[in-house]
Amino acid sequence: MKTTMFKLLAIALLAGALGGCGSTELKPWISPYERNNLADPIMSFNRAPVSGAYMHHVHQAREGARGAEGGGGGGCGCN
Amino acid sequence: MVVTDRPVLTARRRRRITPLGTLGRGLSFAIGFALVLLTAPAEAAILPEDRSDVMYHGYEGGGLKVDGPSVLVRKAYKDKFSFWGNYYVDMISSASIDVITTASPYTEERKEFSLGVDYLHGKTNMGASYTNSEESDYSANAARFSINHDFFGDLTNVGITYARGWNEVRRNGDDLFLEEAKTQSYRLDLSQIVTKNFILNMNYEGVTDEGFLNNPYRQIRYLDPSAARGYSFELENYPRTRTSSALALRGMYFLPYRASVKGEVRTYSDTWGIKGWNAELGYVHPITDKLIVEASYRYYTQNKADFYEDLFPYSQSQNYMARDKELSTYFNHTIGAGVSYEFNMGWGFLKRGEVSLLVDYMMFDYKDFRDLRVTDVPPGQEPMYSLQATVVRAFISFFY
Numbered sequence: 001m002k003t004t005m006f007k008l009l010a011i012a013l014l015a016g017a018l019g020g021c022g023s024t025e026l027k028p029w030i031s032p033y034e035r036n037n038l039a040d041p042i043m044s045f046n047r048a049p050v051s052g053a054y055m056h057h058v059h060q061a062r063e064g065a066r067g068a069e070g071g072g073g074g075g076c077g078c079n
Numbered sequence: 080m081v082v083t084d085r086p087v088l089t090a091r092r093r094r095r096i097t098p099l100g101t102l103g104r105g106l107s108f109a110i111g112f113a114l115v116l117l118t119a120p121a122e123a124a125i126l127p128e129d130r131s132d133v134m135y136h137g138y139e140g141g142g143l144k145v146d147g148p149s150v151l152v153r154k155a156y157k158d159k160f161s162f163w164g165n166y167y168v169d170m171i172s173s174a175s176i177d178v179i180t181t182a183s184p185y186t187e188e189r190k191e192f193s194l195g196v197d198y199l200h201g202k203t204n205m206g207a208s209y210t211n212s213e214e215s216d217y218s219a220n221a222a223r224f225s226i227n228h229d230f231f232g233d234l235t236n237v238g239i240t241y242a243r244g245w246n247e248v249r250r251n252g253d254d255l256f257l258e259e260a261k262t263q264s265y266r267l268d269l270s271q272i273v274t275k276n277f278i279l280n281m282n283y284e285g286v287t288d289e290g291f292l293n294n295p296y297r298q299i300r301y302l303d304p305s306a307a308r309g310y311s312f313e314l315e316n317y318p319r320t321r322t323s324s325a326l327a328l329r330g331m332y333f334l335p336y337r338a339s340v341k342g343e344v345r346t347y348s349d350t351w352g353i354k355g356w357n358a359e360l361g362y363v364h365p366i367t368d369k370l371i372v373e374a375s376y377r378y379y380t381q382n383k384a385d386f387y388e389d390l391f392p393y394s395q396s397q398n399y400m401a402r403d404k405e406l407s408t409y410f411n412h413t414i415g416a417g418v419s420y421e422f423n424m425g426w427g428f429l430k431r432g433e434v435s436l437l438v439d440y441m442m443f444d445y446k447d448f449r450d451l452r453v454t455d456v457p458p459g460q461e462p463m464y465s466l467q468a469t470v471v472r473a474f475i476s477f478f479y
Contacts (some may be wrong), residue, residue: 028232067284067325
């Protein structure tokens with residue numbers, strides 16, 4: 001039951017995000033050429049993947065909490 | 080300080096209590112879900128950079144020492160695929176508080192292999208990976224699938240990840256003991272560029288477990304007037320299911336003089352009654368184009384699981400019983416510092432490299448886990464336990 005709820009929540013959030021993105025009233029307010037700072041390596045949430053994964057391993061092995069660790073996202077968001 | 084009234088277990092059977100805490104629990108999650116860190120692209124809708132990392136990692140504190148190598152190799156193929164592999168080893172030498180009070184010091188080794196691929200199609204990035212981890216009394220396997228997509232002029236990135244783990248739990252010295260534990264994880268990531276200097280990141284993850292979830296060696300203690308010290312030990316017993324949810328919000332800001340500051344808050348709750356949260360602040364400061372220093376602070380706290388007690392009133396006093404300090408009420412502070420230096424190479428296919436050293440100092444203060452090394456007081460009057468640990472990451476990275 002809980003599992004189903006999580007799936008539904010995930011789908012609902014995703015649908016909401018997609019719906020919001022499809023809006024024609026709101027337009028991207030930052031152009032690709034304005035993303036120099038965001039593309040700087042120091043702006044990455046996960047600059048060194050092996051190092052970051054290890055620290056999460058350290059935390060997971062010694063803390064009751066688990067999940068939603070950092071790593072995704074960051075960077076310039078450009079192709 | 081010598082404890083004479085220990086439960087009857089062979090040295091081999093009782094040697095394995097707590098290394099990485101709940102080893103099975105911690106490691107299966109680690110390999111199943113920290114994989115997101117190795118596989119999710121750091122930038123949206125582009126493949127991760129080709130790189131190789133060789134890292135030495137070390138943890139030492141509270142009588143436990145864990146160190147070993149981790150090697151990551153990642154290479155793209157035709158700008159559409161990026162293949163990666165990771166080899167990781169934990170060499171464990173434990174004389175932790177649990178071990179010295181209820182068992183015998185031991186050494187152990189765990190080896191982990193991971194293979195994965197990312198596929199880029201337009202603004203969509205898909206990933207799949209598989210991991211296997213083996214040690215003498217625990218086998219863990221995990222598979223992970225993810226997809227993320229750029230929206231809204233590439234200002235928004237949404238990703239979902241599903242991971243499944245299936246683990247086998249054994250008990251050294253007991254050939255008849257064999258249990259299974261299965262894990263599933265559902266994760267949603269949302270990344271949003273807010274301004275040209277500010278990015279936000281939100282993550283939600285639900286995890287479900289089913290099977291044998293406790294450590295087969297760890298014991299609880301209960302009051303026993305017939306025992307010389309007033310208490311005795313017996314094996315833990317956990318519920319066979321657990322469901323948790325965690326929600327995190329992270330932000331990173333680019334400062335005008337080329338530096339970045341990062342913040343994070345995360346909340347957590349599960350069906351075992353644990354509620355926790357953590358907050359983290361980080362700062363990255365380039366001294367020159369090549370030399371970068373960083374510093375961080377992290378705070379974590381949680382309350383105990385419903386079935387955790389430091390001292391139970393009598394033997395088999397309830398269906399589920401735990402005395403794992405990772406399920407107790409406690410908080411910890413972590414301060415970290417690091418330095419990295421980038422250098423040009425131009426050797427064949429190698430473009431550049433980077434050497435890094437990061438050191439973290441962790442301080443744990445337990446609120447209902449007592450230090451049983453103190454034996455000259457009545458049961459339940461021992462001082463609370465605390466520990467300090469140092470974590471070292473030293474690695475070299477090559478980009479090509």
